[in-house]
Amino acid sequence: MSRELACRLLRCDDEFLPELLAAARTLKERFKPGVITYSRKVFLPLTNLCRDYCGYCIFRRDPGDPGAHTMTPAEVLQVVRDGEKLGCTEALFSLGDKPELLFSEMRETLRKLGHQSTLQYLEAMCELVLRETSVLPHPNPGLLSAEWVRRLAAVSPSMGLMLESTNADLLRAGAAHDNAPDKLPARRLRTIEAAGKLGVPFTTGLLIGIGESVEDRVDTLLAIGKLHDEYGHIQEVIVQNFRAKPGIPMQDWPEPSLGDMLRTVAVARLLLPRMNIQAPPNLSAPYYDELLEAGINDWGGVSPLTPDFINPEKPWPHLEQLRRRTEERGFRLEQRLPVYPEFLPRVLQGEGLLAQRTAAAADAQGYARRAA
Numbered sequence: 012m013s014r015e016l017a018c019r020l021l022r023c024d025d026e027f028l029p030e031l032l033a034a035a036r037t038l039k040e041r042f043k044p045g046v047i048t049y050s051r052k053v054f055l056p057l058t059n060l061c062r063d064y065c066g067y068c069i070f071r072r073d074p075g076d077p078g079a080h081t082m083t084p085a086e087v088l089q090v091v092r093d094g095e096k097l098g099c100t101e102a103l104f105s106l107g108d109k110p111e112l113l114f115s116e117m118r119e120t121l122r123k124l125g126h127q128s129t130l131q132y133l134e135a136m137c138e139l140v141l142r143e144t145s146v147l148p149h150p151n152p153g154l155l156s157a158e159w160v161r162r163l164a165a166v167s168p169s170m171g172l173m174l175e176s177t178n179a180d181l182l183r184a185g186a187a188h189d190n191a192p193d194k195l196p197a198r199r200l201r202t203i204e205a206a207g208k209l210g211v212p213f214t215t216g217l218l219i220g221i222g223e224s225v226e227d228r229v230d231t232l233l234a235i236g237k238l239h240d241e242y243g244h245i246q247e248v249i250v251q252n253f254r255a256k257p258g259i260p261m262q263d264w265p266e267p268s269l270g271d272m273l274r275t276v277a278v279a280r281l282l283l284p285r286m287n288i289q290a291p292p293n294l295s296a297p298y299y300d301e302l303l304e305a306g307i308n309d310w311g312g313v314s315p316l317t318p319d320f321i322n323p324e325k326p327w328p329h330l331e332q333l334r335r336r337t338e339e340r341g342f343r344l345e346q347r348l349p350v351y352p353e354f355l356p357r358v359l360q361g362e363g364l365l366a367q368r369t370a371a372a373a374d375a376q377g378y379a380r381r382a383a
Contacts, residue, residue: 035277035306052101052312053094061107063191074116108153149349171214207242216249220267280306352377
């Protein structure tokens with residue numbers, strides 16, 4: 012599909028929308044018929060200190076801010092073990108991007124923990140989770156060099172970095188990525204490409220409603236598709252919608268409508284017909300099941316234990332409700348691992364504890380061995 016047609020479809024009127032959705036659902040069913048997946052996870056905010064100041068973010072803190080915190084190894088292990096008892100198979104590590112480069116307080120915290128950088132500490136915590144539990148780490152650490160992609164891939168079967176947008180103009184003064192140097196699109200694309208060169212299963216996606224244009228959304232999807240065409244490593248494309256929150260610079264910013272989400276997900280499916288496309292259900296509640304008509308095949312991570320620390324005002328749906336609403340739309344819900352079934356061979360061909368733990372967690376179809 013051409014860029015021009017994709018842009019036109021994103022602008023289509025409500026009369027044409029059912030036809031667009033039907034085409035997207037048909038393509039999804041050719042790709043993975045009858046099934047929708049999710050990952051049962053615990054959400055670990057390893058540190059919420061961050062050197063970036065994104066206009067839509069309520070997660071980040073400066074040292075001394077209320078709620079500023081870096082988790083200890085004991086805290087990490089306790090949350091993961093509690094989740095393990097509830098059938099979780101993913102430990103999602105979210106953290107600010109290299110806060111020690113800006114804050115002496117973070118450098119001191121890392122020194123006390125026995126590490127020189129946040130990435131070293133993350134690596135150690137992924138290894139701890141692997142060694143002490145059956146849960147698999149999935150880090151979202153921000154920008155990475157090729158060396159750090161390699162190091163984290165030794166202790167996690169998959170990892171992620173949201174591209175968000177290819178529009179560098181969002182870094183201008185007053186825009187969503189003002190004072191957020193790590194959100195420069197070229198730098199994020201380099202990280203995703205580095206993962207591709209190393210064959211690491213990788214999650215990425217776009218964030219809509221942050222000041223980007225329709226053309227920007229299409230260009231972001233096309234950039235993701237181009238990298239996947241070259242390296243075949245992008246296991247999942249997330250379409251995430253901005254949600255306004257009190258206290259953020261963009262608190263009065265208009266949110267994308269459900270129609271915006273449906274159109275963007277459907278166009279993502281048309282542009283990327285053989286890729287896993289996910290949309291978070293909690294950010295489209297109470298109408299999230301309508302996204303199933305737009306061609307998604309995955310709900311992403313859903314936790315029975317921990318909140319969504321990025322969007323704490325939007326609770327996860329109860330897993331039984333998620334199953335029921337998925338089935339009412341004609342699909343079967345399956346629990347997957349943080350790495351998708353078709354990407355498992357990349358992990359299992361390795362040696363050592365990571366391959367052993369991943370193999371033990373997977374069933375014969377590559378889904379999570381635990382009951383969904």
